[in-house]
Amino acid sequence: MSANFTSVPILDWSLTADPARQSEFVAQLRHAVINVGFLYLANPSVSQDDIHRLIEYIPKLFALPQETKDAIRMANSPHFLGYSRLGAELTKGKTDHREQFDFATPHTCQWKSPGDPDHLRLWGPSQWPPEALVPGFKETMEQYLLQVQEMSYKLSELLAEALGLPKNGLSQFYDAPEFMQHRGKVVKYPPSNAAEQGVGPHYDAGFVTILLQASPHEGLQVQNLSGEWINAPPIPGTFVINFGKALEFVTRGLARATSHRVLPPKGDTPRYSVPFFQNIGLGVRLAERVLEFPAEILKLRDARGLLAATDSVNFSEFDREPSGKVNLIGRVKSHPDVAQQHYPDLFQKFFPEGMPTQASAY
Numbered sequence: 001m002s003a004n005f006t007s008v009p010i011l012d013w014s015l016t017a018d019p020a021r022q023s024e025f026v027a028q029l030r031h032a033v034i035n036v037g038f039l040y041l042a043n044p045s046v047s048q049d050d051i052h053r054l055i056e057y058i059p060k061l062f063a064l065p066q067e068t069k070d071a072i073r074m075a076n077s078p079h080f081l082g083y084s085r086l087g088a089e090l091t092k093g094k095t096d097h098r099e100q101f102d103f104a105t106p107h108t109c110q111w112k113s114p115g116d117p118d119h120l121r122l123w124g125p126s127q128w129p130p131e132a133l134v135p136g137f138k139e140t141m142e143q144y145l146l147q148v149q150e151m152s153y154k155l156s157e158l159l160a161e162a163l164g165l166p167k168n169g170l171s172q173f174y175d176a177p178e179f180m181q182h183r184g185k186v187v188k189y190p191p192s193n194a195a196e197q198g199v200g201p202h203y204d205a206g207f208v209t210i211l212l213q214a215s216p217h218e219g220l221q222v223q224n225l226s227g228e229w230i231n232a233p234p235i236p237g238t239f240v241i242n243f244g245k246a247l248e249f250v251t252r253g254l255a256r257a258t259s260h261r262v263l264p265p266k267g268d269t270p271r272y273s274v275p276f277f278q279n280i281g282l283g284v285r286l287a288e289r290v291l292e293f294p295a296e297i298l299k300l301r302d303a304r305g306l307l308a309a310t311d312s313v314n315f316s317e318f319d320r321e322p323s324g325k326v327n328l329i330g331r332v333k334s335h336p337d338v339a340q341q342h343y344p345d346l347f348q349k350f351f352p353e354g355m356p357t358q359a360s361a362y
């Protein structure tokens with residue numbers, strides 16, 4: 001089986017509901033997580049009606065008056081939740097050509113006073129647009145996030161099985177559900193012939209990302225082991241799943257975090273997407289949790305070969321810092337305006353020259 005995949009495999013989630021066929025799904029998942037790092041999920045458990053309801057809100061959300069969007073700007077929020085204007089975000093030091101709202105599942109911030117670790121401030125309440133202007137949006141988005149969250153936990157169990165661990169082999173990385181928060185973004189990539197990147201090459205941070213491509217535009221690309229960019233066009237009725245640096249770290253490179261990027265759409269309509277990022281517990285130090293894998297699974301990793309260095313270099317701190325701190329550093333580098341407001345020490349550390357026009361870090 002070649003590690004230099006030229007397309008992204010399609011897995012059928014409905015197999016997981018059939019005890020006789022679940023093992024087929026697990027076998028396909030094993031291949032996808034070790035060799036590709038990306039997959040399409042067909043027949044997901046999230047209601048298609050709810051997905052369509054959400055998709056219909058997206059253009060309305062971005063069409064809100066600029067001052068309404070700015071009123072919930074991310075810079076208001078120590079939790080990095082809220083609205084980011086076009087060009088406000090950096091990846092690898094370059095400006096991304098996208099506009100977005102970061103929302104999250106409901107959560108009460110556990111950071112109480114300056115003695116508490118900074119990274120506990122990473123999670124907290126979302127900022128929502130005024131209900132009267134987008135009636136029903138908050139409920140639709142929360143309902144969507146809840147369903148995707150549920151599917152992500154089930155997927156973690158199947159991943160554990162695919163990697164030869166007990167079913168609950170990855171559950172030690174999550175806190176009790178009432179203390180967890182997961183993030184979902186609504187993203188608009190405006191068409192552009194000039195912009196270099198919709199979002200530049202990067203890895204995701206956590207275990208699992210579940211992406212809804214919410215318009216028919218191409219643009220998402222994933223990097224194979226020989227460095228080629230492979231298209232992952234939208235397939236109606238599917239999600240795109242990929243695995244993040246935290247999962248790669250705790251599985252000692254068995255699971256593959258794959259670098260990906262989005263090219264700005266050509267033509268005259270925007271591309272929309274809704275990525276869901278499943279978090280792990282903020283206080284978990286990955287380096288302290290050693291998982292044991294069966295020899296036959298480790299052989300599959302060896303057959304694939306080492307993960308080549310790619311263009312993305314983020315999240316190297318998992319070898320020492322709690323997961324929340326690693327994520328916080330990533331967020332600070334991507335959103336210096338939020339950092340300057342709420343994390344002045346980290347801002348100073350990563351941007352000693354002041355607010356970047358082009359950031360120096362990834």
Ligand SMILES: O=C(O)CCC(=O)C(=O)O
Pocket residue numbers: 187199204211220260261262273274275
């Ligand atoms: O918009 C997309 O299709 C992918 C976005 C992405 O990779 C990210 O925000 O991490």
Ligand SMILES: [Fe+2]
Pocket residue numbers: 202203204260
């Ligand atoms: Fe990503």
